[in-house]
Amino acid sequence: MTTTDTLTFDSLAALGARALDVAKRAGAAWCDVRLALIEREELAVRNGEVSALEQDEQAGFGIRVLHDGCWGFASGYDLTEAEVERVAALAVALARAGRRAGPGRHQWADEPAWRDRWSSTWLIDPFTVPLDRKIDLLMRADAILRAKPEITASNGTLSFRRETQTFLSSAGARIDQVVLRSGAGISATAHKDDETQTRSWPAAFGGQYLAVGWELVDSLDLVGHAAQCRDEAIELLAAEPCPVADKDIILSGDQLALQIHESVGHATELDRVQGWEANFAGTSFVDTGKIRGGFRYGSPHVNLVCDATVPGGLATVGYDDDGVRSQRWHVVRDGVFVGYQTSRDVAHVESAAGGGPADSQAPRSRGCSRAEGPSHVPIVRISNLSLLPGAWKFDDLVADTEDGIWMAGVKCWSIDQQRLNFQFTCEYGREIKGGKLGRLLKNPTYQGITPQFWGACDAICDVGEWRLWGVPNCGKGQPLQTAEMSHGAAPARFRKQAVGVRG
Amino acid sequence: MLDPARARSLAEHALSAARRAGAQQAEVTVEAQDEELNRFTHEHPVQNVLRSTACVSVRVRVDGRQGKASTGSPTPEGVARAAERALAVARLSPAGDLPPLPGPQAHALRGAGPLRADPEATAGAVGAVTEACRAQGCRAAGIHHGVSTLRLLMNTQGNAVHDWDTVAQVSVSAFRDEGAGWACAIGDGHRALDAPSVAARAVDKALASRAPRAVPPGRYDVVLEPAAVSSLLLFTASHAFGAQQVLDGSSFVAGRLGEPVFGENVTLTDDAHHPLTVGPVFDGEGLPRQRVTLVERGVARSVVHDQVTAKRLGCASTGHSLPQPSRDGPQPGNLCLQPGATAGGTAELIRGMKRGLLVTQFHYSNVVEPTKLTLTGMTRNGTFFVENGEIVGAVKNMRYTESVVEALKRVTGIGSDLRLASALFGGWVVVPSVRIEGFGFSSGTEF
Numbered sequence: 001m002t003t004t005d006t007l008t009f010d011s012l013a014a015l016g017a018r019a020l021d022v023a024k025r026a027g028a029a030w031c032d033v034r035l036a037l038i039e040r041e042e043l044a045v046r047n048g049e050v051s052a053l054e055q056d057e058q059a060g061f062g063i064r065v066l067h068d069g070c071w072g073f074a075s076g077y078d079l080t081e082a083e084v085e086r087v088a089a090l091a092v093a094l095a096r097a098g099r100r101a102g103p104g105r106h107q108w109a110d111e112p113a114w115r116d117r118w119s120s121t122w123l124i125d126p127f128t129v130p131l132d133r134k135i136d137l138l139m140r141a142d143a144i145l146r147a148k149p150e151i152t153a154s155n156g157t158l159s160f161r162r163e164t165q166t167f168l169s170s171a172g173a174r175i176d177q178v179v180l181r182s183g184a185g186i187s188a189t190a191h192k193d194d195e196t197q198t199r200s201w202p203a204a205f206g207g208q209y210l211a212v213g214w215e216l217v218d219s220l221d222l223v224g225h226a227a228q229c230r231d232e233a234i235e236l237l238a239a240e241p242c243p244v245a246d247k248d249i250i251l252s253g254d255q256l257a258l259q260i261h262e263s264v265g266h267a268t269e270l271d272r273v274q275g276w277e278a279n280f281a282g283t284s285f286v287d288t289g290k291i292r293g294g295f296r297y298g299s300p301h302v303n304l305v306c307d308a309t310v311p312g313g314l315a316t317v318g319y320d321d322d323g324v325r326s327q328r329w330h331v332v333r334d335g336v337f338v339g340y341q342t343s344r345d346v347a348h349v350e351s352a353a354g355g356g357p358a359d360s361q362a363p364r365s366r367g368c369s370r371a372e373g374p375s376h377v378p379i380v381r382i383s384n385l386s387l388l389p390g391a392w393k394f395d396d397l398v399a400d401t402e403d404g405i406w407m408a409g410v411k412c413w414s415i416d417q418q419r420l421n422f423q424f425t426c427e428y429g430r431e432i433k434g435g436k437l438g439r440l441l442k443n444p445t446y447q448g449i450t451p452q453f454w455g456a457c458d459a460i461c462d463v464g465e466w467r468l469w470g471v472p473n474c475g476k477g478q479p480l481q482t483a484e485m486s487h488g489a490a491p492a493r494f495r496k497q498a499v500g501v502r503g
Numbered sequence: 504m505l506d507p508a509r510a511r512s513l514a515e516h517a518l519s520a521a522r523r524a525g526a527q528q529a530e531v532t533v534e535a536q537d538e539e540l541n542r543f544t545h546e547h548p549v550q551n552v553l554r555s556t557a558c559v560s561v562r563v564r565v566d567g568r569q570g571k572a573s574t575g576s577p578t579p580e581g582v583a584r585a586a587e588r589a590l591a592v593a594r595l596s597p598a599g600d601l602p603p604l605p606g607p608q609a610h611a612l613r614g615a616g617p618l619r620a621d622p623e624a625t626a627g628a629v630g631a632v633t634e635a636c637r638a639q640g641c642r643a644a645g646i647h648h649g650v651s652t653l654r655l656l657m658n659t660q661g662n663a664v665h666d667w668d669t670v671a672q673v674s675v676s677a678f679r680d681e682g683a684g685w686a687c688a689i690g691d692g693h694r695a696l697d698a699p700s701v702a703a704r705a706v707d708k709a710l711a712s713r714a715p716r717a718v719p720p721g722r723y724d725v726v727l728e729p730a731a732v733s734s735l736l737l738f739t740a741s742h743a744f745g746a747q748q749v750l751d752g753s754s755f756v757a758g759r760l761g762e763p764v765f766g767e768n769v770t771l772t773d774d775a776h777h778p779l780t781v782g783p784v785f786d787g788e789g790l791p792r793q794r795v796t797l798v799e800r801g802v803a804r805s806v807v808h809d810q811v812t813a814k815r816l817g818c819a820s821t822g823h824s825l826p827q828p829s830r831d832g833p834q835p836g837n838l839c840l841q842p843g844a845t846a847g848g849t850a851e852l853i854r855g856m857k858r859g860l861l862v863t864q865f866h867y868s869n870v871v872e873p874t875k876l877t878l879t880g881m882t883r884n885g886t887f888f889v890e891n892g893e894i895v896g897a898v899k900n901m902r903y904t905e906s907v908v909e910a911l912k913r914v915t916g917i918g919s920d921l922r923l924a925s926a927l928f929g930g931w932v933v934v935p936s937v938r939i940e941g942f943g944f945s946s947g948t949e950f
Contacts, residue, residue: 038575044830049599050569051830055588058575060556072622074553077575087555093622094551100626101541101548102633131595139597152751155830191752196874276542276549278644279676279685280927282866282883285949375554414869414902416881421902421948423879425871443872447902447946478542478646478674479554480929501871501904502720502945 007037007059007079009117009176012166015084019063020170022088028095028170030066030108031088034321035059035079036165036374041127043158045138048146052157053135062374063088067095069104075375109347109363111324113172118318120180121311122213126160129214134158137222144226145188150234152196153189156222157206158182159472165374173323181314181484182216183209183472186226190233197236197442199427201229203254204410209470209484210312232428239442242429244500248404249446250397250493255426256387257469257487258410263450264297264304265382265487266476267419268331269368270340270349272380280478282417285450286337292354295337298454301390301492304332306341306383308367313384314470314484315370321378324367329357331385335455343369343380372481379477386468386488390460394491397459404432405499407444423447425501446497453494461490504617505535505557505577505653507665514657516579517561520586522659526563526593528604529586530658530789532826533577533665534558538650539620541629545636545643548629553620562827563589567598569828602810606660610791611776613784615669618651618692628673628698635702636677641709643702645675649692656789664789670781673698676884677709681950682897684708685864685884687730689923691781708863708885715897715950718888722941724859724915726852726889732840732934733924734865734880735907736771740835740930742873744773744797745823746812747832753873755908756803764803765911768843771798773807773823773835779923779933780837787826795821797835801912809833839933843917852916852938854892860942861887861894865903867927876907881948904945913940 016033023031037059044052061084062075072094076087098104138156145154160182167175185207187200202208202220210216251259271277272284286295297304308315308326319325322344331339340350344365350356351363371378398406409427416422429444430437448456468488475482505513514531521529535557542550559582560573570593574585625647636643648671655665669692676685686704688696727735748754756764765771775784775792784792788810796804808816809824812833823833845851853861860882868880882900889895916938925931 046830050596051828053569053592053596053828054560054571054573055592056573056575057585058558060575070548070551072551074555076555077557077577079576090553094553097622097626098548098551100623101543101551101629102545103547105547131592135596152753189751189753194755194874196751196753196872271549275544275642275644275678278544278642278678279542279646279674375556377550377552379550412869412871412879414867414879414881416900416902416948417866417883418948418950420950421881421900421946423902423904423946445871449949475928478648479538479540479650498946501877 009166013168013174015079015081016166016168018081018084019088020168022085023065023092024170026092028065028067028092031170032323033061033063033168034165034374035061036163038373039127039162041160043134043138045142045156047154048142050135058373060374063091064377065091065095067092068099069106070095070098072098073377107345107348109344109365111344111365113169114319114323114325115174116318117176119178120211122180124214126182126214141186141222141226144223145186145230148230148234150190150192150237151188151230152191156186158184158217159206167323169323175319175323177318179317180213181209181211182213183207184217184220184222186222186229188230188233190237192237195237197233199229199233199236200409201225203469204427206472209314209472210468211314211316212312235440236442239440242441242444242500244502246496247499248401248493248495249497249499250401250404250406250491252408252491253467253489254469255407255410256489256492258413260385260387260487260489261382261471262413262415263419263422264331265385267450268340269380269382270342270346274346274349281476285418285420288349288353290337291350296335296455297332297337297451298335299457300335301457301460302332302335302454303388304385305330305388306385308383310384312468313486315384315486320367320369321371322365322369324365327367329366341368341380341383342366346380370483372483376481381483382474382485384486389463389466389490392459392461394461394465397461397493398432398437399435401432401493402434405441405444406430406432406437420449445501446499448497456495456497457492458495460492465490504537504555507653507655510535510653510655510665513559513577513582514655517559517582517586518657518659520583521561521563524587524590526565526590528564528659530562530604532560533655535653536650537618539618539625541625541647543629543633543645545633559585561586561589563593564601565593567601568593568596569601570596602814604658604660605662605788605790607662608664608789608791610664610785612666613668615667615691617667618649618669632675632698632702635699636706639706639710641677641679641706643675643677648672654783656785658789662789664785666784668781668783671696673701675702675705677705679709680713681715682709682713683884684712712885712897715899717899717947720901720944720946722943724856724940725942726849726856726861726936726938728849728863728936729922729924729934730864731862732937733932734868734926736838736840736932736934737926737930738868738870738878739876739907740838742870742876744806745832745834746806746808746816749806750812755874755876756806760803762803763801765798765801766914767801768914768917769798769801769911770841772796772839773837774839775837777837777839777933779921781931782836786822787824790820790822792822807833807835840935842919842921842935845916845918848918848920849936852918852936853889855916856889856938857891859889860898861889871904878907879904899950900948901944902946903943905943910939910942915940
């Protein structure tokens with residue numbers, strides 16, 4: 001079997017069984033196999049020309065073996081029995097060689113050997129929408145974006161991805177999953193003299209991404225929002241710079257999504273806390289002493305919840321790549337840190353520190369182990385981590401703010417390797433004076449230290465303002481893997497933050 | 504792994520399939536990669552990995568329209584299917600003013616060989632590294648990594664080229680108390696990497712950076728080690744010296760070619776054939792990557808082109824195309840900062856600094872303002888205070904927020920210690936240590 005159009009769950013499972021046999025015969029304590037087909041379609045229009053138009057299909061498999069306390073992982077792309085068996089033997093050899101590098105580790109949290117089939121839900125399969133309709137949509141939005149001479153770059157993108165995967169384990173699990181997501185967005189870049197400004201819709205860096213079908217694209221109305229996107233970029237050219245001061249800030253939901261991602265999501269990945277990521281993305285200030293210590297991560301208004309079951313979430317799956325069923329749990333409850341994001345090989349650390357799923361006596365993974373695809377080894381990834389809504393209406397929140405700045409749209413982000421000192425710049429700022437939105441501000445920037453920042457949160461807008469925002473480009477691991485997840489947020493206020501570009 | 508003969512056979516098969524399906528022109532790229540990785544901490548290996556991947560992309564032209572499809576199944580059936588899908592895409596695409604696919608090209612090839620994975624030897628080297636760290640009371644994390652890439656490009660106009668590119672790396676972070684250190688060695692896979700000496704350098708830095716004190720934000724003279732310089736120059740490459748950014752006006756070089764933009768001691772080239780560099784020697788359109796002088800003694804001289812920007816500006820491609828079609832335009836992929844008059848490296852530059860900071864690495868840098876190339880990021884893995892030419896102690900990490908355009912006007916010393924260096928978001932540059940006057944630090948952190 002070598003062509004992707006003949007792949008079925010059963011044919012993948014039959015191949016995977018060959019790997020399990022090899023590992024079992026070699027005396028492996030554990031083996032799991034993921035076999036998958038990933039289909040992608042990327043379209044982009046830039047300045048009236050098609051700048052990306054590609055369909056991609058990648059099929060492959062990855063085999064993970066635990067032997068004598070050491071892991072080995074090997075991957076391949078030739079979906080034949082002989083090749084699967086050869087690569088399984090390689091994984092075994094790697095695990096055996098591991099002993100020379102140091103002592104092994106045996107912890108691997110229990111999980112039922114699930115046998116199940118799961119799928120994302122969608123209304124319109126985006127891969128069935130005709131290509132010329134997609135290009136026409138981007139061209140129409142692009143024509144509006146470019147309709148004024150100040151615009152030097154217009155961009156529109158559509159992106160679709162479907163992963164069809166079978167997971168098998170030596171414990172008897174078999175999980176078939178289909179995960180589909182769609183993405184769409186536009187942006188306009190205006191330039192005059194030495195000033196360049198960009199505005200995006202509905203979010204920066206490719207737009208909005210959700211685990212739904214073409215209906216996402218219809219709901220975003222790219223053409224209908226192009227003129228405002230363009231005009232705001234042009235207006236920003238003449239805007240005042242963000243002042244250097246301490247001010248109250250109200251952040252938009254899409255900016256808060258990134259704030260959650262960087263200052264809570266990565267900080268509470270337990271593999272980072274363990275130092276496994278220390279040579280690359282970094283470690284975390286959220287040491288295991290904080291799980292039972294009542295560590296105050298934020299104000300009592302702050303509730304942050306991971307939910308791998310939320311409809312539309314990019315990290316919403318039936319089961320993770322360790323074969324763990326999806327869960328929902330608090331990371332921060334009423335401002336207090338209460339839970340990490342874990343995989344089966346770090347779950348014992350949370351348990352030993354006094355945390356972990358409340359309904360489980362033995363250590364249990366939270367189900368955050370995911371790989372970019374079958375050729376990558378699973379690592380702990382951020383789940384759909386969201387800030388729960390509060391009770392404020394946006395207009396009331398502005399009216400309640402005496403001296404502040406409204407900041408929207410992601411432009412620049414940076415955070416230290418323990419996830420404490422961050423600095424973010426947004427696309428679009430508006431001064432707030434005496435409870436009213438005032439003059440436009442360019443490059444609105446704020447800088448803070450994570451627990452102090454979340455501690456200054458005193459108001460969150462209600463569920464009517466709450467949206468799930470997709471992050472399609474989260475990088476972690478060596479070699480780098482890209483993962484996708486969502487963060488829900490409504491606009492929220494943070495008192496007395498350092499704003500403006502200092503230094 | 505695919506060998507060149509098999510890759511060529513697949514490419515020929517794909518070109519035939521494209522022609523049969525009605526393509527007037529077609530281009531096939533094959534990229535096959537084998538990767539060996541041992542990722543470790545002081546306690547145990549975390550990952551022990553052998554990855555093998557292959558991707559075949561087919562780009563076709565018909566009646567001025569273009570389409571592209573790719574597959575991870577490098578089989579005759581797989582590539583034929585990709586060719587047919589590419590045609591289907593092209594037929595639904597708008598006609599454009601597309602530059603021609605290039606004919607035969609003369610290439611100077613890197614000619615490395617494939618990586619020979621040896622998990623036992625790798626694990627042994629990792630064991631030596633972790634033991635060296637433990638012996639000094641240090642926690643550790645790192646990678647022993649090698650990746651071989653076979654790239655082949657063939658088109659219907661007679662261009663056919665392939666090359667190997669192999670990169671091996673040992674990267675070690677060491678920690679003790681509040682101290683952190685990092686070191687790395689990179690080679691083309693043929694030279695032996697001295698893993699124990701990398702571990703020793705990381706440990707030395709970790710021990711030296713214990714008990715850091717906080718210093719207030721502000722402007723400091725700095726000596727940047729090559730890894731720190733790489734953060735500044737990788738963003739300079741991607742945001743300033745590609746022709747598309749100049750056409751958009753977002754590059755500070757736009758309208759300033761021929762003018763002084765940096766200090767007279769700064770000369771920047773893009774050179775895929777520099778003996779220290781890695782990466783492909785032909786570009787995404789199959790053209791040879793030319794050596795381009797971007798800045799000569801502070802004066803902006805040129806930017807890099809692909810055929811699309813070259814056609815628009817009436818010049819020739821410099822061989823810097825990304826795979827086409829490209830959203831980001833041409834990019835310098837092998838930026839080199841010419842070594843300076845200071846013989847030696849960091850130590851010699853420090854000797855000439857009255858009061859300032861030594862920075863090992865920047866972490867998570869990003870662009871605040873593209874036109875001024877204002878970046879922000881954190882120091883990491885060893886930041887030190889220097890007085891009267893000597894290191895007098897470690898300091899806590901700080902956030903820099905600084906315009907690269909302005910900073911490179913204030914370079915007071917460039918070492919001769921050229922290194923291949925990289926930063927968090929990837930890419931490679933060849934750079935020495937650099938001393939800069941009055942570098943801006945905007946805030947501090949807790950460690």
